[in-house]
Amino acid sequence: MVKCGVPNNEISNGLKGRDLLSLLDYTSEEIAYLLDYANNMKQEMLAGNMPPILAGKTLGMIFEKHSTRTRISFEVGMIQLGGHAMFMNARDLQIGRGESVYDTGHVLSEYLDGVMIRANSHEMVKELAEHASVPVINGLTDIFHPCQALADLLTVLEVKGSLAGKKIAYVGDGNNVAHSLIIAAAHMGMHAAVATPEGFEYNSELLEKAKELAAKNGGSVMATTNPVEAVTGADVVYTDVWTSMGQEEEAAARLEAFKDFQINDALVAHAKEDYMFLHCLPAHREEEVATSVIDGPNSYVFQQAGNRLHAQKAVLANVL
Ligand code: CP
Ligand code: NVA
Numbered sequence: 001m002v003k004c005g006v007p008n009n010e011i012s013n014g015l016k017g018r019d020l021l022s023l024l025d026y027t028s029e030e031i032a033y034l035l036d037y038a039n040n041m042k043q044e045m046l047a048g049n050m051p052p053i054l055a056g057k058t059l060g061m062i063f064e065k066h067s068t069r070t071r072i073s074f075e076v077g078m079i080q081l082g083g084h085a086m087f088m089n090a091r092d093l094q095i096g097r098g099e100s101v102y103d104t105g106h107v108l109s110e111y112l113d114g115v116m117i118r119a120n121s122h123e124m125v126k127e128l129a130e131h132a133s134v135p136v137i138n139g140l141t142d143i144f145h146p147c148q149a150l151a152d153l154l155t156v157l158e159v160k161g162s163l164a165g166k167k168i169a170y171v172g173d174g175n176n177v178a179h180s181l182i183i184a185a186a187h188m189g190m191h192a193a194v195a196t197p198e199g200f201e202y203n204s205e206l207l208e209k210a211k212e213l214a215a216k217n218g219g220s221v222m223a224t225t226n227p228v229e230a231v232t233g234a235d236v237v238y239t240d241v242w243t244s245m246g247q248e249e250e251a252a253a254r255l256e257a258f259k260d261f262q263i264n265d266a267l268v269a270h271a272k273e274d275y276m277f278l279h280c281l282p283a284h285r286e287e288e289v290a291t292s293v294i295d296g297p298n299s300y301v302f303q304q305a306g307n308r309l310h311a312q313k314a315v316l317a318n319v320l
Helices: 009-015 028-046 069-080 101-111 122-131 146-160 176-187 204-216 227-231 248-257 301-319
Strands: 058-063 084-089 114-118 136-138 167-171 191-195 220-224 236-239 276-279
Touching (some): 028 146, 058 101, 069 084, 069 114, 136 301, 146 236, 176 204, 191 204, 204 220
Parallel strands (some): 114 136
16 A cells, blocks of 8 residues: 655656546556645645746646536636646647647647646547647546546545545446546545446446556455445545536436435434545535535535535646
């Protein structure tokens, strides 16, 4: 199991210029390093120190979907690091009316020092990264949400003091947020349990990769259709919306399919008494989570949202 250790120049040098598309592309040591870096940066910021290490650098931010946290935390992060961030709605770019991803990647690299993109298709983001000579950071695709997972684990680290050996239960849709969360947990040697309804499982190929990764780091990953089994003894209980962006026409069917997967008082009674509740937000109270849980004493969702800023500043400072 890797520890969140002291600054490591070898790891830091290896991160320069890298894309962040999936946490599977990073080593466990690199993820531990980024979490440690984020934690240090947060303490520095709270002490009033904000070194302008990205002075003169510009991050382009392309959005094909809505966003509150991702857009604002990346923009504020760049400002705090002394650089600039530029919001671009994909609809307004020429890519929105058919310019190729190939040309877009090449052209953006002429102006920008990095690109953050929230896109419908992970394949498109991979193609963009292939043709951009500057780092491309995934701000959510249909498959992954890596920056979210870094903020999630930073929050667990702050509240629980360590990650290895802790049990994290994800209950709900086997979606982008779940994929990145469980991979991150596996990197850090946590015990992860995923409960999804039949037909909405965690991607089976990614599950196998997460299991291998967890085993290497002294942790484990299991998948079940039983929320009680997943939550029993958990230190962390996590859920996300039942209907992700782009799935709106499935909303009614999903409400029915997920009705037994709500995080409520009866379910969290099976978790550790001092469990922490996390949700990437936006949330739908009384759907995937009871109001009593998300607004209760075990909920850390706003600290978690705040940690998007610090986790992403660590990524930006190292890859740009
Ligand atoms: N959690 C998250 O990515 O939030 P936004 O959709 O508001 O960016
Ligand atoms: N799974 C959600 C996450 C939103 C931050 C979605 O893709 O809409």
